[in-house]
Amino acid sequence: MGAGRDERAEVRAAQRGSASGIEALFRLHWPRAYRAAFLVVHDAAAAEDIAQEAFLAAVRNLDRFDRGRPFGPWLHRIVVNRAIDWTRSRQLRAEAELVDVEAPEESGPLDASLLGALAALPPEHRAVIVLRHLLDYTPGEIAELLGLPRGTVNSRLRRGLDSLKESV
């Protein structure tokens, strides 16, 4: 509740032109936006572009943003939809851009086998799993974010998790 009030205050400040307001929003939301994008696209440079473009869209539309609504879901919706689009177009151009794919480094906290299994899922399934298990949205919220029926979200979650279990 307190965090929500803080966020609304930062949105108001940013709308008034406060640089500290936009920086607070950026610092609060960029890591999750970037990680969500990365888990969908599996390309660090593309994830950086997607998260950056989502924030640029936020800056462009700041004056029209409804302060009564939370900022995070609005941003995550942009990120995940762009990540899905990017992955689809990448699949179409896979041969031409194979060299450009970046694999995550082996060391570090990411589980390589889980990442590999996630990468094998269709982008739509990846997106709902990332939204549910990284960003902690409920299936109902995911349905609203992606404009999908709740049953579709549930089935994608179930099928995605089943595939992950088989692979890992």
Added chain:
Amino acid sequence: MEIPGEHEARERSWAVVQAAFAEREPQPRRRSWKPVAALALVLAGAAGLLSPSGRAVLDEIREVVGVERSAPALFSLPASGRLLVTGDSGAWVVEEDGSRRLLGPYADATWSPFGRYVAATRKDELAALEPDGDVRWSLPRPGARSPRWTGSATDTRIAFVTDSRLHVVGGDGTRDVDAGGGPAPAADIAPAWRPRRRFELSYLDSLHRVATFGVETSGTSWRSIAIPDAQQLTWAPDGTRLLVVGRNRLVSLRGADGTATVRRERGVTAASWAPDGRLAIVRTVRGRSEVLVDGRVRFSTAGAIDRPVWSPDGRWLVVALPQADQWVFVRASAKTGLRAVANVSSQFRSRSFPVIAGWCCLSE
């Protein structure tokens, strides 16, 4: 969970978002008639160029936007070297005494490193020409454009773009290879060779990132942040940084690793480095354009100014004023000493305003 490189990615993105936020104009916006007036001026210019009675209108506009005292034709260049010019009729070489020679019906052209040859493109062809127009060699390449030539006296390469690929070919027209290995190049942004490095090339890809790589080595040296508003790439002559002209900003990419530094520059439309490292930029604010050299205004006028081109000795700049149908030679170190030339389009038999593709070179 933290992804490798996340911290650096966050700071790069923050620099871009911060710059975009600084440019933002908070609501409510006040209505201003100034943009309308500027638009009217542009429309008046366009109408003048297109209608049969355009000449009279053009003359009126010239009084507003051009340099009042101008020579009726180009009789000589104020510094040594030769100009390379492209227009509807093709590519032209202009000698120091003002004489002009049409090389052929080429749309885009560039000097070789020492000005001995010209690389030029037209629909489906790249060609290397002598400055008198003789064709040394040509390659059939669909959609070839934006040639850029670099190298030493004995070994050169030409980079050029086709619809889907960045190409690099030897100066003798052999060994044409697909270069870059990554996403396709952006449609209208010419690649840029890095000075003082052996065949290191930068280009803007279709994902709006600048990639820099060694043509003779495998792999990409670095890839920048996305710069969706990039309009021009230009390397500093010492090769330490690549300047990207964006919308209301200049993005400087460090030569070593592509790290970006963003500088807000309202209205900037073009930039050009002098041989000694001074930077000229063109900016247009409220319908008035200025040429600045290292931050000091050297020339200003109503209407638009095209990309400036330095003389080989770095003492002069030539800028184009399409609406006034003039070229203006501007002394780089003083606000006085303008030389304007009128009737440029007709001198190059061009309906559209001719483009100055280069000014080359000091006598060897």
